[in-house]
Amino acid sequence: MAGGLESLESCLEQHIPPEDLAEVKRILYGGEARKLNLPAAALSAAQEGDFELQGYVFEAAPEQLRRPRIVRVGLVQNKIPLPTDTAVAVQVAALHRRIEEIVEVAAICGVNVVCFQEAWTMPFAFCTREKLPWTEFAESAEDGPTTKFCQELAKKYNMVVVSPILERDEIHGGTLWNAAVVISNSGAVLGKSRKNHIPRVGDFNESTYYMEGNTGHPVFQTQFGTIAVNICYGRHHPLNWLMFSMNGAEIIFNPSATIGTLSEALWPIEARNAAIANHCFTCPINRVGTEYYKNAFTSGDGGKAHHDLGHFYGSSYVAAPDGSRTPGLSRTQDGLLVVEMDLNLCRQVSDKWNFKMTGRYEMYADKLTEAVQPYFIPNIIKE
Ligand SMILES: NC(=O)NCCC(=O)O
Numbered sequence: 323m324a325g326g327l328e329s330l331e332s333c334l335e336q337h338i339p340p341e342d343l344a345e346v347k348r349i350l351y352g353g354e355a356r357k358l359n360l361p362a363a364a365l366s367a368a369q370e371g372d373f374e375l376q377g378y379v380f381e382a383a384p385e386q387l388r389r390p391r392i393v394r395v396g397l398v399q400n401k402i403p404l405p406t407d408t409a410v411a412v413q414v415a416a417l418h419r420r421i422e423e424i425v426e427v428a429a430i431c432g433v434n435v436v437c438f439q440e441a442w443t444m445p446f447a448f449c450t451r452e453k454l455p456w457t458e459f460a461e462s463a464e465d466g467p468t469t470k471f472c473q474e475l476a477k478k479y480n481m482v483v484v485s486p487i488l489e490r491d492e493i494h495g496g497t498l499w500n501a502a503v504v505i506s507n508s509g510a511v512l513g514k515s516r517k518n519h520i521p522r523v524g525d526f527n528e529s530t531y532y533m534e535g536n537t538g539h540p541v542f543q544t545q546f547g548t549i550a551v552n553i554c555y556g557r558h559h560p561l562n563w564l565m566f567s568m569n570g571a572e573i574i575f576n577p578s579a580t581i582g583t584l585s586e587a588l589w590p591i592e593a594r595n596a597a598i599a600n601h602c603f604t605c606p607i608n609r610v611g612t613e614y615y616k617n618a619f620t621s622g623d624g625g626k627a628h629h630d631l632g633h634f635y636g637s638s639y640v641a642a643p644d645g646s647r648t649p650g651l652s653r654t655q656d657g658l659l660v661v662e663m664d665l666n667l668c669r670q671v672s673d674k675w676n677f678k679m680t681g682r683y684e685m686y687a688d689k690l691t692e693a694v695q696p697y698f699i700p701n702i703i704k705e
Pocket residue numbers: 440520521526553554555556578579580581584585
């Protein structure tokens with residue numbers, strides 16, 4: 323399925339009567355997101371570079387004892403620039419160039435923390451179940467070429483860089499992981515967060531390639547706030563979001579690769595719900611476009627062999643703890659979403675709704691410990 327609709331928001335803008343639009347947005351999005359004034363140089367560079375650039379602001383109420391804690395995040399969604407059968411090193415280099423171009427614009431927009439899409443240095447080839455050449459895209463999280471490239475960007479632009487890659491862990495027998503490397507604005511590698519939940523749905527055959535992550539729910543203290551990375555399919559697991567939040571994450575990125583026929587109806591709900599439930603900001607990012615593979619593959623469902631996984635629908639957005647959200651980026655184009663947020667909003671919403679305070683976590687911890695035992699007896703009351 324091709325991209326079709328440019329974005330849900332552009333469709334609403336076009337078809338909802340102007341007198342109803344503000345109320346529709348209030349109900350659907352928690353209000354009209356305030357637009358961020360972006361520098362003219364950034365807007366023209368984005369146009370020249372053929373990617374969408376949007377900016378929004380989330381404000382918090384002024385407080386007496388705390389100063390505003392303003393941070394700007396950048397979410398990048400992009401197509402693969404070259405065909406999937408181009409030489410591995412050439413594909414990686416082209417992706418580096420594309421991201422460099424977009425990050426340069428993010429820097430002009432004053433972005434403090436940038437995050438790229440899941441496995442951004444490669445096509446999302448796990449649908450094929452072929453090992454070569456796809457495993458050749460894997461790199462060391464600590465000192466692989468992509469991490470070195472991101473370290474240069476981080477230092478040059480004083481920006482924290484979240485770089486989700488296919489990781490090869492040489493210390494543990496060359497094991498592959500789906501990991502996000504977090505690079506401080508100083509250029510130092512702060513650490514990595516590995517994908518906890520691996521999909522076994524449709525053509526997302528990722529368990530053929532790498533294991534369930536073993537890094538838990540790390541939160542990274544950066545100069546701009548505490549951040550965490552919940553990689554793609556972890557989006558469907560409320561406890562995964564919860565644990566990042568338990569460890570103190572104020573912003574949780576969700577770099578993803580997902581397609582319209584499978585998940586597009588879930589996309590606007592899950593990360594937004596996580597922002598509400600955990601009193602934090604969430605930033606889901608999806609890749610965009612359709613990626614074609616020379617060798618056809620089947621889905622194991624009796625259907626015909628095919629050459630693509632489906633259309634990655636982009637639509638990256640940011641959700642705030644008060645339940646409001648930005649419009650999504652395009653469903654069909656590369657894009658950079660710049661969002662300014664006051665992190666004081668997290669505690670302000672927590673004090674208002676008290677989900678953390680009323681969470682009764684000790685009750686659930688006890689009951690979940692019972693429920694995962696092999697001989698657990700469910701509490702069903704019968705006549
Ligand atoms: N990359 C990935 O985990 N995709 C699975 C599909 C989804 O979570 O929507």
